[in-house]
Amino acid sequence: MTARRPVRVGLIGFGTVGTGVVKILTENADLLERRLGGKIVLAGIADKDLSRDRGVKVDRSLMTDDARALIGRPDVDAIVELVGGHEPAKTFLLEAIAKGKHVATANKALLAASGPEIFAAASKAGVEVGFEASVAGGIPIIQVVKESLVANRIGAIYGIINGTSNYILSRMSHEGSTFEAALAEAQRLGYAEADPALDVGGGDSAHKLAILSAIAFGTPVDLSAVPTEGIAHVTPLDIEFAREFGYAIKLLAIAKQEGETFEARVHPTMVPETTLLAQVGDVFNAVYVVGDRVGPTLYYGRGAGSEPTGSAVVADLAAIARNIWTGSAGRVPVMGFTDEGRRPLRMKGMDEIVSHFYLRFTVRDEPSVLAAIAGRLGENRISIESVIQKGRAAGGSVPVVIMTHAAVERDVRTALAEIDRLSVVSAPTVLIRVEGGS
Amino acid sequence: MTARRPVRVGLIGFGTVGTGVVKILTENADLLERRLGGKIVLAGIADKDLSRDRGVKVDRSLMTDDARALIGRPDVDAIVELVGGHEPAKTFLLEAIAKGKHVATANKALLAASGPEIFAAASKAGVEVGFEASVAGGIPIIQVVKESLVANRIGAIYGIINGTSNYILSRMSHEGSTFEAALAEAQRLGYAEADPALDVGGGDSAHKLAILSAIAFGTPVDLSAVPTEGIAHVTPLDIEFAREFGYAIKLLAIAKQEGETFEARVHPTMVPETTLLAQVGDVFNAVYVVGDRVGPTLYYGRGAGSEPTGSAVVADLAAIARNIWTGSAGRVPVMGFTDEGRRPLRMKGMDEIVSHFYLRFTVRDEPSVLAAIAGRLGENRISIESVIQKGRAAGGSVPVVIMTHAAVERDVRTALAEIDRLSVVSAPTVLIRVEGGS
Numbered sequence: 001m002t003a004r005r006p007v008r009v010g011l012i013g014f015g016t017v018g019t020g021v022v023k024i025l026t027e028n029a030d031l032l033e034r035r036l037g038g039k040i041v042l043a044g045i046a047d048k049d050l051s052r053d054r055g056v057k058v059d060r061s062l063m064t065d066d067a068r069a070l071i072g073r074p075d076v077d078a079i080v081e082l083v084g085g086h087e088p089a090k091t092f093l094l095e096a097i098a099k100g101k102h103v104a105t106a107n108k109a110l111l112a113a114s115g116p117e118i119f120a121a122a123s124k125a126g127v128e129v130g131f132e133a134s135v136a137g138g139i140p141i142i143q144v145v146k147e148s149l150v151a152n153r154i155g156a157i158y159g160i161i162n163g164t165s166n167y168i169l170s171r172m173s174h175e176g177s178t179f180e181a182a183l184a185e186a187q188r189l190g191y192a193e194a195d196p197a198l199d200v201g202g203g204d205s206a207h208k209l210a211i212l213s214a215i216a217f218g219t220p221v222d223l224s225a226v227p228t229e230g231i232a233h234v235t236p237l238d239i240e241f242a243r244e245f246g247y248a249i250k251l252l253a254i255a256k257q258e259g260e261t262f263e264a265r266v267h268p269t270m271v272p273e274t275t276l277l278a279q280v281g282d283v284f285n286a287v288y289v290v291g292d293r294v295g296p297t298l299y300y301g302r303g304a305g306s307e308p309t310g311s312a313v314v315a316d317l318a319a320i321a322r323n324i325w326t327g328s329a330g331r332v333p334v335m336g337f338t339d340e341g342r343r344p345l346r347m348k349g350m351d352e353i354v355s356h357f358y359l360r361f362t363v364r365d366e367p368s369v370l371a372a373i374a375g376r377l378g379e380n381r382i383s384i385e386s387v388i389q390k391g392r393a394a395g396g397s398v399p400v401v402i403m404t405h406a407a408v409e410r411d412v413r414t415a416l417a418e419i420d421r422l423s424v425v426s427a428p429t430v431l432i433r434v435e436g437g438s
Numbered sequence: 439m440t441a442r443r444p445v446r447v448g449l450i451g452f453g454t455v456g457t458g459v460v461k462i463l464t465e466n467a468d469l470l471e472r473r474l475g476g477k478i479v480l481a482g483i484a485d486k487d488l489s490r491d492r493g494v495k496v497d498r499s500l501m502t503d504d505a506r507a508l509i510g511r512p513d514v515d516a517i518v519e520l521v522g523g524h525e526p527a528k529t530f531l532l533e534a535i536a537k538g539k540h541v542a543t544a545n546k547a548l549l550a551a552s553g554p555e556i557f558a559a560a561s562k563a564g565v566e567v568g569f570e571a572s573v574a575g576g577i578p579i580i581q582v583v584k585e586s587l588v589a590n591r592i593g594a595i596y597g598i599i600n601g602t603s604n605y606i607l608s609r610m611s612h613e614g615s616t617f618e619a620a621l622a623e624a625q626r627l628g629y630a631e632a633d634p635a636l637d638v639g640g641g642d643s644a645h646k647l648a649i650l651s652a653i654a655f656g657t658p659v660d661l662s663a664v665p666t667e668g669i670a671h672v673t674p675l676d677i678e679f680a681r682e683f684g685y686a687i688k689l690l691a692i693a694k695q696e697g698e699t700f701e702a703r704v705h706p707t708m709v710p711e712t713t714l715l716a717q718v719g720d721v722f723n724a725v726y727v728v729g730d731r732v733g734p735t736l737y738y739g740r741g742a743g744s745e746p747t748g749s750a751v752v753a754d755l756a757a758i759a760r761n762i763w764t765g766s767a768g769r770v771p772v773m774g775f776t777d778e779g780r781r782p783l784r785m786k787g788m789d790e791i792v793s794h795f796y797l798r799f800t801v802r803d804e805p806s807v808l809a810a811i812a813g814r815l816g817e818n819r820i821s822i823e824s825v826i827q828k829g830r831a832a833g834g835s836v837p838v839v840i841m842t843h844a845a846v847e848r849d850v851r852t853a854l855a856e857i858d859r860l861s862v863v864s865a866p867t868v869l870i871r872v873e874g875g876s
Binding site: 020023024028031032033034035036037132138139140143144147148149150151152153218274275276279280286291292293294295296297298299300301302305307308310311312314315318319322323325326327328330331332333336337338340341342343 | 458461462466469470471472473474475570576577578581582585586587588589590591656712713714717718724729730731732733734735736737738739740743745746748749750752753756757760761763764765766768769770771774775776778779780781
């Protein structure tokens, strides 16, 4: 093999993931060279905080607080952006691209919102944008979708892509705790941030889903149009009823393609307890990809954390290095489809979605109630799969829980609006969508 | 994008997987071009049987019964070998490589035995060898190990990589049927061949494990040294006891690396019922890859079948096409490590393996029996985790079942030899290894 010149990497953002990247490039340098046939060298690290001890040994001379100077260095081949958020991360990436540097990023929020602009700039400049680390941490879902499953029209891609929410729902399920108590525990353990809104509100999952559905279906995805519902309203009572029906409640991100339309949505979802997704506990992530040829496939692993996410960043750097050495930048289109091959699909509105539904009604304990509810459902083309009606409360309200067969969400909303106006109904009905049912 | 000339593929072996490849290249041609920016064209199909209807439309002029003529055609860029077995498959591959054709194959038996020879020839000729389809069918485990997890020293790779055996064990577990009955059902459904020895005897899993451990650890692997035990001796009784301890029995292929040694072995294995592997049913495959950075990751999907395996073949062809278009053949070393980067590790013998063990003793129902067994185990440094001793049989033999803590297999074998000589022991002790226990 001819000698391959070292590929020199500039890292911007020396936080949790940055530390993982530095550790891997340092501690597994020999292994990487044995695999790649060349070296990936850390040429510089930019961060505002030059003094904090990250628990990793770094040559002090590599560090700078001037990110733009690092981007401008002619000896740097690739820039890793791990600053997060929109600005200045976006400016850093666009500047690096403009200077002909390959880039890698874990920044899902930025890519979900400004991906097209960044990818177009990279395409024009002939540089790579690696974003394996932006979705599902260490799980190599981006390469799987863009390359490994290239033979497949992808019908669906869905799964658990927010570890914080999965941890909270797992605690609630195993210990019967409330959302608030489980969130507090997650914060105590460092699994949830002080402001958990992006995680438990579903926004983080929506960012990742927008990226996944764009590369799976070859369509632009308008992040603001992705219906997104978090887990704060999931109650121990619903988890308990779900279990009685044989289901677990997970925060799923779901995208499906059908003809010239697709859907993308994030919401708490009941999945059969016998499925692999239901078994995914703790902070782990798991993503199903269903191809028209391969059928269902699943990818499972740590969706966050310093070294798991660092593993994905370094995989991107390795691909960039291989492309530099073989002169093959642009070998795989950044979005998994060529620019000409991408094709806008219409995103379905939530009212068009077909799903099974879990409906928990809160009603006065009167004999005619079930008939009244069933009647309204039937009039709206919703058929009932099973019902749980529990023993009498002394004069108060009782829950009636119904699992429906497949129904259109618009019809369900119409029926619920009618039902919630009935005098026997004493609280708004709870709706949770169901996937993978019969 | 500059126009990319079509990449022309010659297919040898128009059987189950060949049909899948033809279907995908034909039916998803537009999708592939949108993803790749160029066409993959079927240039010819060689098979001994030119008349059988495969349920796929093929231009009759593409077909030939002369594989060597197809290999020799100057307009063919890549050869797909789906003949299976050793010869003439090996000759076809080596001839194609000698003529400068890239090749792709699903032939695990050939690669496990003659991989080094084929890979060396390809390396010398500067052509690619795609073998994604050789392990775990549609699951992209080869690309994951060679590329996506490149940042990781892989400590372990293990899982269910034979669908036939998994189907049989799943039936036995769910229906309490015997091995023979479940095998007969698998044969009736087309999940097992008339001669099932390679599947149920573990040989097929050993082939795949030899390939996986070679690319995961960067070491040569001597297939003949891989300890291989099939599932024919698994009984409903052991499945039932496993369940009482909270385990399922699966045929696992297991490879682990530690320092300068590695182990690779195939045998029925108890895995905790709460783990994902235990939930993998039917003919599905699932492979865990544990990296030092990413932690545990799992890959699940169809491990066999026409289109799932075809999906993997076409992924290889797509990678070959991308390399042709960008002039980057050899971009990723065929075995995941450069030739210089590979390093022989010592393969541990089975007697060195450390595992937990399930031991089912068949003993006369006498008070001193458990003490005698426990004594021999203790003398051999084996400590007991739990015991099931069932009610008395009228004068006959009863089972005593012991789960051990981690122990060295050599010690267990020594202890069992002593125990099986005791007069109170009336049948050879059954041993099943346990993974993932406490």
